[in-house]
Amino acid sequence: xxxxxxxxxxxxxxxxxxxxxxxxxxxxxxxxxxxxxxxxxxxxxxxxxxxxxxxxxxxxxxxxxxxxxxxxxxxxxxxxxxxxxxxxxxxxxxxxxxxxxxxxxxxxxxxxxxxxxxxxxxxxxxxxxxxxxxxxxxxxxxxxxxxxxxxxxxxxxxxxxxxxxxxxxxxxxxxxxxxxxxxxxxxxxxxxxxxxxxxxxxxxxxxxxxxxxxxxxxxxxxxxxxxxxxxxxxxxxxxxxxxxxxxxxxxxxxxxxxxxxxxxxxxxxxxxxxxxxxxxxxxxxxxxxxxxxxxxxxxxxxxxxxxxxxxxxxxxxxxxxxxxxxxxxxxxxxxxxxxxxxxxxxxxxxxxxxxxxxxxxxxxxxxxxxxxxxxxxxxxxxxxxxxxxxxxxxxxxxxxxxxxxxxxxxxxxxxxxxxxxxxxxxxxxxxxxxxxxxxxxxxxxxxxxxxxxxxxxxxxxxxxxxxxxxxxxxxxxxxxxxxxxxxxxxxxxxxxxxxxxxxxxxxxxxxxxxxxxxxxxxxxxxxxxxxxxxxxxxxxxxxxxxxxxxxxxxxxxxxxxxxxxxxxxxxxxxxxxxxxxxxxxxxxxxxxxxxxxxxxxxxxxxxxxxxxxxxxxxxxxxxxxxxxxxxxxxxxxxxxxxxxxxxxxxxxxxxxxxxxxxxxxxxxxxxxxxxxxxxxxxxxxxxxxxxxxxxxxxxxxxxxxxxxxxxxxxxxxxxx
Amino acid sequence: xxxxxxxxxxxxxxxxxxxxxxxxxxxxxxxxxxxxxxxxxxxxxxxxx
Numbered sequence: 001x002x003x004x005x006x007x008x009x010x011x012x013x014x015x016x017x018x019x020x021x022x023x024x025x026x027x028x029x030x031x032x033x034x035x036x037x038x039x040x041x042x043x044x045x046x047x048x049x050x051x052x053x054x055x056x057x058x059x060x061x062x063x064x065x066x067x068x069x070x071x072x073x074x075x076x077x078x079x080x081x082x083x084x085x086x087x088x089x090x091x092x093x094x095x096x097x098x099x100x101x102x103x104x105x106x107x108x109x110x111x112x113x114x115x116x117x118x119x120x121x122x123x124x125x126x127x128x129x130x131x132x133x134x135x136x137x138x139x140x141x142x143x144x145x146x147x148x149x150x151x152x153x154x155x156x157x158x159x160x161x162x163x164x165x166x167x168x169x170x171x172x173x174x175x176x177x178x179x180x181x182x183x184x185x186x187x188x189x190x191x192x193x194x195x196x197x198x199x200x201x202x203x204x205x206x207x208x209x210x211x212x213x214x215x216x217x218x219x220x221x222x223x224x225x226x227x228x229x230x231x232x233x234x235x236x237x238x239x240x241x242x243x244x245x246x247x248x249x250x251x252x253x254x255x256x257x258x259x260x261x262x263x264x265x266x267x268x269x270x271x272x273x274x275x276x277x278x279x280x281x282x283x284x285x286x287x288x289x290x291x292x293x294x295x296x297x298x299x300x301x302x303x304x305x306x307x308x309x310x311x312x313x314x315x316x317x318x319x320x321x322x323x324x325x326x327x328x329x330x331x332x333x334x335x336x337x338x339x340x341x342x343x344x345x346x347x348x349x350x351x352x353x354x355x356x357x358x359x360x361x362x363x364x365x366x367x368x369x370x371x372x373x374x375x376x377x378x379x380x381x382x383x384x385x386x387x388x389x390x391x392x393x394x395x396x397x398x399x400x401x402x403x404x405x406x407x408x409x410x411x412x413x414x415x416x417x418x419x420x421x422x423x424x425x426x427x428x429x430x431x432x433x434x435x436x437x438x439x440x441x442x443x444x445x446x447x448x449x450x451x452x453x454x455x456x457x458x459x460x461x462x463x464x465x466x467x468x469x470x471x472x473x474x475x476x477x478x479x480x481x482x483x484x485x486x487x488x489x490x491x492x493x494x495x496x497x498x499x500x501x502x503x504x505x506x507x508x509x510x511x512x513x514x515x516x517x518x519x520x521x522x523x524x525x526x527x528x529x530x531x532x533x534x535x536x537x538x539x540x541x542x543x544x545x546x547x548x549x550x551x552x553x554x555x556x557x558x559x560x561x562x563x564x565x566x567x568x569x570x571x572x573x574x575x576x577x578x579x580x581x582x583x584x585x586x587x588x589x590x591x592x593x594x595x596x597x598x599x600x601x602x603x604x605x606x607x608x609x610x611x612x613x614x615x616x617x618x619x620x621x622x623x624x625x626x627x628x629x630x631x632x633x634x635x636x637x638x639x640x641x642x643x644x645x646x647x648x649x650x651x652x653x654x655x656x657x658x659x660x661x662x663x664x665x666x667x668x669x670x671x672x673x674x675x676x677x678x679x680x681x682x683x684x685x686x687x688x689x690x691x692x693x694x695x696x697x698x699x700x701x702x703x704x705x706x707x708x709x710x711x712x713x714x715x716x717x718x719x720x
Numbered sequence: 721x722x723x724x725x726x727x728x729x730x731x732x733x734x735x736x737x738x739x740x741x742x743x744x745x746x747x748x749x750x751x752x753x754x755x756x757x758x759x760x761x762x763x764x765x766x767x768x769x
Contacts, residue, residue: 031759054756112739
């Protein structure tokens with residue numbers, strides 16, 4: 001039976017008679033790949049357009065409708081060594097791309113205006129010190145106004161809109177003082193210019209917008225970059241399913257499955273969708289769902305969940321609507337509750353602006369009143385009060401946090417941590433307790449050989465190479481040990497028993513004890529065993545969930561940071577206990593239900609702890625949502641990943657440590673920056689109150705403080 | 721100083737030309753793949769072999 005991979009779900013009409021598709025491509029290493037990929041795809045029939053975006057590793061292909069099946073593109077790429085999968089751009093990602101273009105346009109306009117106004121302003125400053133004529137000065141001021149007013153009206157939009165939204169909701173944010181400051185500075189400058197005054201503040205207002213836009217644009221660009229990587233990973237992770245169409249089988253992406261479809265799950269494959277078994281019998285590993293590592297026997301009538309690993313028998317599964325299963329139902333109900341009860345920590349920036357705005361506005365008002373009572377004219381009093389607003393203009397304050405945010409999320413990105421939530425860094429820094437799930441989080445998501453040291457190396461290598469010829473999950477785990485990825489020729493798999501082949505003139509067998517002619521095996525702990533025999537030599541290979549290679553060191557380092565550690569697992573107590581012992585974690589619970597996990601986290605919360613939950617299973621999703629902050633490995637169930645504040649890549653646990661360390665340093669730098677901004681105001685405001693500020697001083701103070709805050713933020717890059 | 725009356729607008733005009741050139745580049749997707757553009761210039765696929 002030949003199978004057709006049907007990817008037509010992803011092909012979208014792209015202009016006259018052509019279809020277009022976007023693919024995420026894995027394995028792009030260098031510039032030469034661009035040419036290799038594009039020319040390989042161009043050789044296919046009917047290709048109208050092919051363009052690889054090297055920055056975000058995505059390939060756009062358009063072809064004449066009907067000229068080829070989309071799967072041919074994936075196959076062509078596979079042949080030259082790249083894994084590709086069609087990619088549906090998320091709506092959020094498209095909106096973010098539009099937002100990024102808008103921000104860049106604002107930035108360009110503000111930058112143009114700031115530079116030209118500065119040119120005119122410097123002329124006025126130096127002219128004021130020498131012999132500029134009042135007519136020339138007025139001309140320069142009016143020219144500045146001509147540039148500044150439209151530029152501010154255009155480039156200030158993000159701040160004005162956000163300030164308006166905050167005021168409408170009867171709160172205040174950083175954009176409120178920014179908007180008030182910019183508007184008043186511009187209005188005062190126009191009035192002053194009309195009165196032929198010596199100084200105007202057009203440059204300060206526009207420069208403020210320019211600096212702030214730089215911060216926002218970079219922040220946004222960083223978030224888009226991580227979002228794109230996360231999108232690619234999600235696309236490449238997408239599984240396929242074998243769907244029955246009559247008696248034939250069609251291979252389709254999981255996204256194309258609908259309730260009521262019948263799918264075939266072959267041995268060694270993951271179940272693609274929730275449903276009910278209607279044919280066949282097998283054992284399945286549900287550790288991704290429940291954390292339980294012991295296999296469950298299933299036969300017709302059993303409920304199964306997406307992500308479970310099928311062992312030796314083929315299953316026919318009737319796909320049911322999402323959320324129909326009892327377990328999924330319960331988890332979704334718990335999730336709703338957990339998400340509703342979650343109190344969002346107030347962000348540092350909002351807290352700062354809540355203190356800052358009233359203080360600054362009160363100071364400005366007091367300055368005006370003070371000068372009036374001291375006998376100054378209304379005009380002079382107002383000008384001084386506005387100068388106070390301008391000099392405190394929250395440039396350094398507004399940059400203090402986004403600058404650190406950009407640098408820190410860049411550092412985390414390089415460490416293999418992808419942030420989902422904007423305020424994850426601040427919440428990560430707060431965490432004082434780390435609760436780990438066991439299966440797939442402390443242990444590797446896939447089982448591994450655990451007694452490799454006890455087997456003769458050449459025997460293990462031979463067994464691993466032979467295992468390449470089988471799709472049984474234990475064989476797949478064993479095949480990871482193979483240094484040479486070429487299967488033996490003539491290897492034959494006996495379904496449900498094992499593989500055999502002739503190697504170096506002798507019969508080699510890999511499989512159950514009976515298959516290899518060995519009578520019994522004393523079961524050791526919880527590992528699954530397979531036997532390899534070759535020319536009279538026999539090796540007993542134990543395969544089990546192994547700890548992540550650096551779990552012990554990372555746990556030790558986390559403890560050294562003063563964090564309390566705990567394990568919360570759905571697996572049997574005995575298994576959890578042995579892991580806890582190895583890691584030296586005394587606080588653990590086994591056999592916990594999803595509701596139990598939430599109760600555990602709530603109890604910790606009630607003690608005033610801030611919990612970082614690290615978990616991957618479907619059963620962890622509610623706990624991930626309930627915790628103060630949460631992390632998931634990239635191998636996690638989709639529902640769990642969606643709840644996590646950040647996702648980490650790779651086989652190692654190190655990213656968890658990096659995330660905590662980087663977040664703590666970032667928070668320290670944010671606080672430092674806020675204090676620096678406060679200090680700067682403490683020096684500058686008295687000068688402004690006395691009425692001694694000139695536009696030159698304002699410009700120097702603003703750029704000086706912004707640059708020092710930004711430079712301080714760069715320290716978040718340094719690796720621990 | 722009458723020269724300023726046309727020099728300043730001229731300078732502004734040049735600046736505006738630059739700004740519009742940038743906005744055009746942005747709109748036509750010139751910044752869509754900055755890393756790729758740097759590498760594509762090195763490939764010889766446009767030459768006759």
